[in-house]
Amino acid sequence: MTKKNDTAIRPTRAENYPEWYQQVIRASDMAELSPVRGCMVIKPWGYALWENMVRALDDMFKATGVRNAYFPLFIPISFLEKEAEHVEGFAKECAVVTHHKLEKDENNRLVPAGKLNEPLIVRPTSETIIGDAFARWIKSYRDLPMLLNQWANVVRWEMRTRIFLRTSEFLWQEGHTVHATKQEAIDRTYMMLNVYKRMAEEYLAIPVITGEKTVAEKFPGAEVTTCIEAMMQDRKALQTGTSHFLGQNFARASGIRFQSAMETEEYGWTTSWGVSTRMIGGLIMTHSDDNGIVMPPRVASAHVVLLPILKKKETNDSVMAYTQAIAERLRQQNYHGTPLRVEIDDRNIGGTRNWDWIKKGVPLRVEIGPRDMDADSVFVSRRDRDPKDRFSIQKDEFIGKIAEILDDIQSGLYEKALCFLQENTRDIDDPDEFSAFFTPQNPEEPEIHGGFAWSHWCGSAECEKAVKERLNVTIRCIPFDRKEESGACIQCGKESRGRVVFAKAY
RNA sequence: CGGGGCGUAGCGCAGCCUGGCAGCGCGCCUGCUUUGGGAGCAGGAAGUCGCAGGUUCAAAUCCUGCCGCCCCGACCA
Numbered sequence: 001m002t003k004k005n006d007t008a009i010r011p012t013r014a015e016n017y018p019e020w021y022q023q024v025i026r027a028s029d030m031a032e033l034s035p036v037r038g039c040m041v042i043k044p045w046g047y048a049l050w051e052n053m054v055r056a057l058d059d060m061f062k063a064t065g066v067r068n069a070y071f072p073l074f075i076p077i078s079f080l081e082k083e084a085e086h087v088e089g090f091a092k093e094c095a096v097v098t099h100h101k102l103e104k105d106e107n108n109r110l111v112p113a114g115k116l117n118e119p120l121i122v123r124p125t126s127e128t129i130i131g132d133a134f135a136r137w138i139k140s141y142r143d144l145p146m147l148l149n150q151w152a153n154v155v156r157w158e159m160r161t162r163i164f165l166r167t168s169e170f171l172w173q174e175g176h177t178v179h180a181t182k183q184e185a186i187d188r189t190y191m192m193l194n195v196y197k198r199m200a201e202e203y204l205a206i207p208v209i210t211g212e213k214t215v216a217e218k219f220p221g222a223e224v225t226t227c228i229e230a231m232m233q234d235r236k237a238l239q240t241g242t243s244h245f246l247g248q249n250f251a252r253a254s255g256i257r258f259q260s261a262m263e264t265e266e267y268g269w270t271t272s273w274g275v276s277t278r279m280i281g282g283l284i285m286t287h288s289d290d291n292g293i294v295m296p297p298r299v300a301s302a303h304v305v306l307l308p309i310l311k312k313k314e315t316n317d318s319v320m321a322y323t324q325a326i327a328e329r330l331r332q333q334n335y336h337g338t339p340l341r342v343e344i345d346d347r348n349i350g351g352t353r354n355w356d357w358i359k360k361g362v363p364l365r366v367e368i369g370p371r372d373m374d375a376d377s378v379f380v381s382r383r384d385r386d387p388k389d390r391f392s393i394q395k396d397e398f399i400g401k402i403a404e405i406l407d408d409i410q411s412g413l414y415e416k417a418l419c420f421l422q423e424n425t426r427d428i429d430d431p432d433e434f435s436a437f438f439t440p441q442n443p444e445e446p447e448i449h450g451g452f453a454w455s456h457w458c459g460s461a462e463c464e465k466a467v468k469e470r471l472n473v474t475i476r477c478i479p480f481d482r483k484e485e486s487g488a489c490i491q492c493g494k495e496s497r498g499r500v501v502f503a504k505a506y
Numbered sequence: 507c508g509g510g511g512c513g514u515a516g517c518g519c520a521g522c523c524u525g526g527c528a529g530c531g532c533g534c535c536u537g538c539u540u541u542g543g544g545a546g547c548a549g550g551a552a553g554u555c556g557c558a559g560g561u562u563c564a565a566a567u568c569c570u571g572c573c574g575c576c577c578c579g580a581c582c583a
Contacts, residue, residue: 008544010518018577026517037574092581125583159507159581166582219583227583239583276583311541351543352533358544369542379542387543446578472579506582 007290008359017234017448024284025163027359028293038161038168042277045360048301049280050171054151056203056299057173057275060195066147066175071129074120079128082253086127089220093157095122122155127221127272130176131254138178138268140259145188146178164281165506172276178256178268185269189245192273193226196241204279205296205414206230206286207421208240209501211477216464223247229476229501231421232285235451237476237503240282243273286417293361294383296413297406298336304402305343305362307353309369320346322373326395335403358387363409364402384409424451427499434490438471438504452476452503456496458489466491467502476501
């Protein structure tokens, strides 16, 4: 009955943020590293979260007219070569398949045999192979717009990996659209970015800023890359989603042409947009505390866990029956269009059970014992409150109000994250202040520092690069909602017409 | 791929300097006692000490090479 630690996760965020992140994931039972370098196994509790995110996004995509399809994992190398910038951007991190067969050697070890005539790459993204299909499918303006999405895994051979945030293989969706006009493609680019913003803010309770990437940061081959950027609790930025206007670059590369109403032959205007399992990393680093992950109710793997207190043999059966009955009624409740997700944990292991669910981040824990049963009540704890902060509530009232409580947790998480973002965002005009903002007090073991600096930038790639080399700070985006305002570039002092967002980034 | 740190039971670690039975805490299993909050007692299972060589009567410990993980850089959703 003694408390082992004051926090369930060691080290704490303040002590060692990266290690804390790893431990949160381990403790939550969401995922683990696989034997394959840089890859992860997503366990049921983590995959349930992903499925909820997928469902919400998929519904939003379909509401805008997008349909799902599936394209191959393997892409001929020649396809990647079609767009020069695209090659430049992805060639370094492609996994390449060179053989199609294994044979045993003299030591009975399996070795690759059957060399392929043309090696295949494992998709790092599918613009080229989808472009090839679009070129064959699209003949006329009547075929447009073409609005497709695929849910898939992709592989990017990363040097440094971090579970959920950057893995060699990850799950994502990639939307690909073709339009008859430039404006329509641009509109689609912003429309999908807005879907991502809604996903982040309404479902994941992660406030984001939206904007455009600089030339140095944009997607290889894109005309314009737009993004949503969130602030993690270590005040670093995380790009949580991107939407690209590809101009006619990929249409020319893949030969996506159509006959217009005027009977002229035109190249299509394309977009692509994606979010990945990286969002899970963002969710963890936005909401979790020193007791583990905190799942926002809208996407939580489960909304509520029922914990029967099985104290005495003579009451156990009735407590279980009471618990089951509550579970049934809860499952009939509708929460934002889905049935409530209810878990029951009847393991008789004392307080450990409670802490397991804290570490798993379930929004509501409901303890149900003989006393509650006698009073026709339940004993409730919220994951957004202290573990000791619990209250008794009439069973019927709880069932009636659970959606309201979950919404309160959801909005509270968003508000808290928004406050954090605002507290650690500032306009900086003085170059010395800028440097100090991004320089830790203790360079040996850097403490949590920095944040988002809205500062002036002259627009030159040189200044952008200089800031990056000097402070490891990049321009996260040119925010859409920036004011027209003249100022002096934080690096060179030359004329600037508006602020951009600088931050250290994942 | 460069600089730094670390690989010992599922997790966290001690042991290594100075070679001599592979340990501790938590977790796990069994039994009893407990039970409104990370339980107590007793018993138990679990590790080719990251891998491969080398030195030695003897290697977790010393030497060489490799692999993996974490942090900091370059790259990136």
